[in-house]
Amino acid sequence: QVQLVESGGGFVQAGGSLRLSCAASGRAFTVYAMAMGWFRQAPGKEREFVATVSWSGIRTSYADSVKGRFTISRDNAKNMVYLQMNSLKAEDTAVYYCAARNRGELATNGGFYDAWGQGTQVTVSS
Secondary structure, three states: OOEEEEEOOEEEEOOOOEEEEEEEEOOHHHHHOOEEEEEEEOOOOOOEEEEEEOOOOOOEEEOOOOOOOEEEEEEOOOOEEEEEEOOOOHHHOEEEEEEEEOOOOOOOOHHHOOEEOOOEEEEEEO
């Protein structure tokens, strides 16, 4: 079983940047082989896909709403996944969740993920 812990959330003004981190713990080989994703949930809204990265870090996919502003990356040596968020907008305000999938391929549907972190709050003021 993989445990995920997010950090890096906070309060920022529109146009600013934040970098979210996700620390994964578990069997090293297991974490290395997993595709990872970021999702978010705003108050009163359903959870939505933000970004995902393959086990190798080579392949990525983004929601249209964040494409060109957010960048997902991973450091398998450190069992870390990151989400660099630039040009933040008020509509990016949400709780951001890190997720891990027991397969290496990308997935944009949260139902395909097997482990979730507790979330970190991101608040963007306009």
